[in-house]
Amino acid sequence: MGRRTLRVGIVGAGLGGLAAAIAIARAGANVTVLEAATELGEIGAGIQMLPNVSRFLIRWGVDKIISDELVEHHECCTWAGPEPTLVARSDPKLLAKQAGFPWWMVRRDHLHAGLTKSAKEHGAKIILGARVVKMEEVGDTVKIQSHGGQSYGFDMVIGADGINSFVRGQLFPEAMPIATSKVAAYRGVLSCKQILAEIPEARTFLRGTMDVSSGPRGYIVMYPISGGKELNIVTAFCKDDYVTKPEDADIEEFRGYYQDYSPVVQKILKLVNYTQRWPLLQLPPMKSWSNEKHNIVLMGDAAHCMQNHMAQGAATAIEDGAFLGRVISEVVRGTLSVSQCVELYEQRRMPKAYLKQQISFMSGLMNLAEESIEQRNAASQPEIRALQENSLQPAPPSPTYRSWQYYSSAESAPNIFYYDAEGDADSAVWEYLMSQGTPSKANFLTDTLKKYWLGFLHDNGVVAGGANGVCVVPGMEEVDHEKFGNGL
């Protein structure tokens, strides 16, 4: 197979769809994003970008576009009880150092704007007011129609259209997200200036930290966003009924959920004048994310929506995009077919997403702490004791220690924080090629992999005029295998 032109259609310009647009445009494919909304945007609430995805914001240059808005905190504290006692604590800068990438907090609309700008700069075309209403397979291509009647043809379609995905409905009508618990989420954003003016004692929460007030029956997370100008508040509470769709919450009822929490936190919540109740739906693990031909595939919330307690929903969507970008680059280079690339994506990403759904649910149980709050708090005493002994340089916990506060602990979930979706995609491609090849008896090098690596000499990806044009090094059109080895 030689280098080919690939037309990829992405349905949905949410955080996941935009990340995929950037990664796939970087792969050398022609990318068109079809978005139902007539204006691009996101809600103003905060979102955390942990090292498993901040790495992509850096790789793609998004961090430069929104650098003034990104916040790095210097402590992550979990408190319990009305007279708040510290029950868990982690050092985000240490986590960032170990993972190699920062742990950022940002407003969702700022992040969305940064991804949009980057996607456009990478050459992706974003079409607004294009709600996809029809999709059909025509030979090896996919034809899509928007509600305005416009038609589009693609070699590959990615359904990044969120929790109520149209694309998923077409492929798997029986797959429905469900409420797996009675927990719902609430959000608010306050100006730090206003908080300080009205509640001077709230200063303790406005020192560049992330503070979690945890349990019983709910939790409250507060962290700075917008370059430190605003405080994001995201809370959870376990009601008596299941919540299945967003709805306006009665503000007094909302504040009442936390009446046994610290008085300062309650005062801050009093400044939140309006909030909605957000359902936390989960998709049951699916057998497949794609059609039989493997040229229509799901990603993000459309494929694996999860509870939010690990701050990994959008992160997992961004990882999907990064992974797809890398395997699609091999389709463009002529190493893989579209269906092979989608199969590798499903093999690697489906189990990963299911694991994240499970740990997200468990992180919720830990933080809601409905029954076992004393046992939970006792389990994290090593972190607290080390801090009491030396608050500046607490001794690192024993290497065998695991914190129950999984979402801020690299020791508890290294496969989340240290994971590199692009690297994983590369491994998937290499392992696939290796499985197709014959190893040399002399040096154990597989012929398929050797050919693949030598191919970088013939096609180094440098565009020489025109979309998908490639600089072919003169005289290297056919790489001489003999010259580079022992005649594999």
Ligand SMILES: Cc1cc2nc3c(=O)[nH]c(=O)nc-3n(C[C@H](O)[C@H](O)[C@H](O)COP(=O)(O)OP(=O)(O)OC[C@H]3O[C@@H](n4cnc5c(N)ncnc54)[C@H](O)[C@@H]3O)c2cc1C
């Ligand atoms: C309270 C709360 C806090 C959270 N905090 C975090 C966090 O800190 N970190 C984190 O990583 N995740 C977090 N999440 C999860 C995160 O919000 C989602 O997982 C993420 O936004 C999903 O992105 P997506 O692109 O897959 O879907 P969406 O954001 O839903 O985007 C889908 C897009 O598709 C468009 N669309 C839909 N149908 C069509 C159609 N037929 N045609 C064309 N376009 C269509 C929509 O208009 C939309 O723009 C949180 C979630 C909640 C509820």
